[in-house]
Amino acid sequence: MGHYLRAVQLDALNDNLISEAQQRMRNPFFKKMIWYIQMFLTIPYGKFSGIKKQGLTYYPEAPFNLSVAAAGPLASRNLAIFSLPLAVVLLSLGLILHSDAAIYAGRLCLGLGAVGLIDFLLADPGKYREYVSREKVAKIKSSSITKSQEKESWWDQVKVITEMMRRQRIHEITLPDGEQLKAPWQFRNCGMGGRHTEKEYPESNISCQELMFVPLCAKNYEEAQMITITLQNRFKEVLENEPGARVMGIGLEGGLAPYVTKDAGDKVPEERLWRLAKQTILDIGYEPGQEVAIAFDHAASELSNSFRKEFNQADSIGMYYFWRGEEKTEMSRDQLLELYLKSINAVPVVSFEDAYAEDDFEGWRMLLDKLGDRFFIIGDDLVTTRDSAIEDCADKKLMNTALIKANQIGTLAETMLAMLVALGKGLEIVVSHRSKSPNEDMEPQIALAANALGLKCGGGSNTERLLKYGAIIKIMKDMEQTILKEYKVPASPLTKDFLENLVITEVLAFEEPTNSGLPTVGVEICVGIQGNRQYRRLLRFAGATPLGTSAGAGEALHLVDSIIEESSLVKKYKDLFVERPDHTYLFKNEITREMIKSHNNKELSDLYYHAQRFDGRGCLNAVSNVMDIIAPHYINKKVTEIKSIIEVDRVMLKLEYELAAKLGKVGNSDPVELMQRKANLGMNAILSMSLALARLIAHFQGKELWQVLREEMKKVVVRLIDKYGDFNMIGQVVEKERFNMILAEKDKNKTLDKKMTYDELIAVLRLIEPLLKERKIKLYQALREQMTLYNII
Numbered sequence: 001m002g003h004y005l006r007a008v009q010l011d012a013l014n015d016n017l018i019s020e021a022q023q024r025m026r027n028p029f030f031k032k033m034i035w036y037i038q039m040f041l042t043i044p045y046g047k048f049s050g051i052k053k054q055g056l057t058y059y060p061e062a063p064f065n066l067s068v069a070a071a072g073p074l075a076s077r078n079l080a081i082f083s084l085p086l087a088v089v090l091l092s093l094g095l096i097l098h099s100d101a102a103i104y105a106g107r108l109c110l111g112l113g114a115v116g117l118i119d120f121l122l123a124d125p126g127k128y129r130e131y132v133s134r135e136k137v138a139k140i141k142s143s144s145i146t147k148s149q150e151k152e153s154w155w156d157q158v159k160v161i162t163e164m165m166r167r168q169r170i171h172e173i174t175l176p177d178g179e180q181l182k183a184p185w186q187f188r189n190c191g192m193g194g195r196h197t198e199k200e201y202p203e204s205n206i207s208c209q210e211l212m213f214v215p216l217c218a219k220n221y222e223e224a225q226m227i228t229i230t231l232q233n234r235f236k237e238v239l240e241n242e243p244g245a246r247v248m249g250i251g252l253e254g255g256l257a258p259y260v261t262k263d264a265g266d267k268v269p270e271e272r273l274w275r276l277a278k279q280t281i282l283d284i285g286y287e288p289g290q291e292v293a294i295a296f297d298h299a300a301s302e303l304s305n306s307f308r309k310e311f312n313q314a315d316s317i318g319m320y321y322f323w324r325g326e327e328k329t330e331m332s333r334d335q336l337l338e339l340y341l342k343s344i345n346a347v348p349v350v351s352f353e354d355a356y357a358e359d360d361f362e363g364w365r366m367l368l369d370k371l372g373d374r375f376f377i378i379g380d381d382l383v384t385t386r387d388s389a390i391e392d393c394a395d396k397k398l399m400n401t402a403l404i405k406a407n408q409i410g411t412l413a414e415t416m417l418a419m420l421v422a423l424g425k426g427l428e429i430v431v432s433h434r435s436k437s438p439n440e441d442m443e444p445q446i447a448l449a450a451n452a453l454g455l456k457c458g459g460g461s462n463t464e465r466l467l468k469y470g471a472i473i474k475i476m477k478d479m480e481q482t483i484l485k486e487y488k489v490p491a492s493p494l495t496k497d498f499l500e501n502l503v504i505t506e507v508l509a510f511e512e513p514t515n516s517g518l519p520t521v522g523v524e525i526c527v528g529i530q531g532n533r534q535y536r537r538l539l540r541f542a543g544a545t546p547l548g549t550s551a552g553a554g555e556a557l558h559l560v561d562s563i564i565e566e567s568s569l570v571k572k573y574k575d576l577f578v579e580r581p582d583h584t585y586l587f588k589n590e591i592t593r594e595m596i597k598s599h600n601n602k603e604l605s606d607l608y609y610h611a612q613r614f615d616g617r618g619c620l621n622a623v624s625n626v627m628d629i630i631a632p633h634y635i636n637k638k639v640t641e642i643k644s645i646i647e648v649d650r651v652m653l654k655l656e657y658e659l660a661a662k663l664g665k666v667g668n669s670d671p672v673e674l675m676q677r678k679a680n681l682g683m684n685a686i687l688s689m690s691l692a693l694a695r696l697i698a699h700f701q702g703k704e705l706w707q708v709l710r711e712e713m714k715k716v717v718v719r720l721i722d723k724y725g726d727f728n729m730i731g732q733v734v735e736k737e738r739f740n741m742i743l744a745e746k747d748k749n750k751t752l753d754k755k756m757t758y759d760e761l762i763a764v765l766r767l768i769e770p771l772l773k774e775r776k777i778k779l780y781q782a783l784r785e786q787m788t789l790y791n792i793i
Helices: 002-009 015-025 029-045 066-097 100-122 125-149 154-167 221-241 269-284 300-310 333-346 361-371 387-395 412-424 442-450 463-484 493-500 568-572 593-597 602-616 620-633 645-662 671-677 683-700 705-724 727-731 736-744 748-755 758-774 779-787
Strands: 051-054 057-060 171-174 180-183 188-192 210-215 245-250 256-260 292-297 319-322 329-332 349-353 376-379 401-404 428-432 454-456 503-513 519-528 539-544 577-579 585-587
Touching (some): 154 333, 154 349, 171 463, 188 221, 210 269, 221 245, 221 256, 221 463, 256 269, 300 319, 333 349, 401 412, 412 645, 428 442, 442 454, 442 463, 503 620, 519 620, 585 602, 645 671, 645 683, 645 705, 705 727
Parallel strands (some): 188 256, 292 349
Antiparallel strands (some): 210 292, 245 256
16 A cells, blocks of 8 residues: 555556546545545455556556655554554553453554564565665755755856856866867756657656756766766656656656646746756755756747747747646746746756747847856857857847757858857857767767867767767877877878878768667768779768757758659649748648559659658658769769868858759859758758768878867968958967967968967957957858858859
8 A cells, every 4th residue: 555655646656547546635534544445455356456466466556666665665664653552552451441342453453563564574675775775865965965055045156156167177188289178068968848758758747848967076077977877866766756746758868758746836847847956966965056057958949839839829929838738837038037037046057048939039138138147048049050140149149158059050160160150259159969869979079179168968878878978088088198199100101102092982871860760861981992892991981960859940951851842743743742931842741642542653652652751751862962962072082182171061062052053942042041051952961971071081180070170160260360360469368478489480370270279269269359340240251251161152
């Protein structure tokens, strides 16, 4: 009974049983007693709904939960504690007063107490001891930290913490050339909701997308992983131990997908979830805010879209709807701000990502004005990694931090451009993954290249997430070892001759599965000696791009097979299709396989099958674009001729524009917007190829990908200084002796990227930006000019 009643109290019974059980628990006292007696009498025979019997073992129909497992022995112990002393009293009174009734009652209590004691001592006592020990340790740790925290409010503390996060990183190395390699702060997903769990766990009632732990006390990435997994395990225990809370499962990004009822005074269940996250930090023995902080990703564009859909107000701006769960809540932008301000008083939050919808500029302005001097206000859907959008939002004072997702813009070069604009405008950057990811370390490479403030790549589980954090561990270890080594042997003429003979012999493209099971484009470039069967695949370089669940309006397009270009076949059977605004087509939802078969046209049947694979989310068209359009530009090309990521991506952007022109899609479109959108070749085709070629470039330069990315960004900034800057600016950034040495160089502009570190050049970039503004030149335009990415028409 104890197991079962605890499972009901914690909302942990199986879904088909919980509603009825909770209703019975709410019944009046006598009705409830009758139910308890029924339970007591029928459980031994395995006849009670909700409790299974296996031999002499009884357990509730619920997922394993240590709190529930401990409740049985605990109930037996309590029964023994109550019944045995009462039995002694009743038997004594019966013997003294010669009362048969008292003796019989005493025997009954003695029997019940003895059974309870035996059950407590013999029936799974380990679970009870484990639970009591676990909660005792958590309580001791929590109380010791709580006492030390009784000093000042989080509002008063947070500015010191975020300033510290700006100044330093989780792990830093100074390389022999003076460059700083900085491992970014980890934003570790621990609680997931919104669209990211809606399909997999529809019972979850959390509408906001992510709750993250930020381990501030970790000395390196190994320790951060240990802290994260300890926090996540305890968070699961806390949720399982709380009435009205449970864990539905693990989300795609490695965070828990919870169900949490509201406490009195809460407007939405998220508020209680946030407090439970803080309690988790305390239970582990860390000081909230000082040692472990919390970060939010509200994904408010989804809250706004839900309001529009629920109330049929397509043009609504500034209204939001928490749509998950039984109790739904609508809020205005002002009420949303009140919720955020309330959260600051409750939990040690350091950042608010996508706190308002991408088109609610008034909300963003209000948030930055109220919180921008203390917290990281992060724009994701607001900017979608586009250089012009980042500058526009920075100028409008909508955010102080830009989220960078390479697949939102679709090439590594354009990702570098977006980061340079953000850094030049004085913003911080956090590099992020996407919910659906292949086994790919692109994001940590980008974060290290830019010395980013943060890296957001998921929680403490899921291999494809841990691979990303693990890449930082490997790179930092490798760089520490490199510092200790000297390489003095020059390349021999034989080596140079051999390299001259190496060419790209093959390009392979295919559907590569992500962690969700949905495919993305995988690319593998083979390097060897052309015409030689044995040595045609000496080296291989791979790339695969992630894909996301939610999307900002300006994102590059992940090309899927359900999107169909106009053709003679589409024209012939136009009644089967619906035309999209960009003049591509989809099969109508009501079209079935049988309807297609009735036309007795094999080409139409093949097209329908092709478009329906993976529920329309296959990407064989993008795979074909790699093989048929991009690959021919690189097959037989010498590896010594492929030297720059920017040059590689310029070629692919040109191919994107040419395909758009061929399909008649250019018209009056802005050529740059067309290339950034990548609706023709597909972002998944272009970025996967961009990644594979970038790794090839890095390998033959004897470098890591992050190093090549950083060097190319430095060269762009140097060219910008040469055109728009003043060498005296350098004197404001470097010490006088080094400044004089730089001035003494003959070709200062050609050697500046070697004489100055990346961080120093970014500091100069920030000095140039106001000068550009005075001349009415946008920073993104000046950087585009120096990168020459879009100079292809």
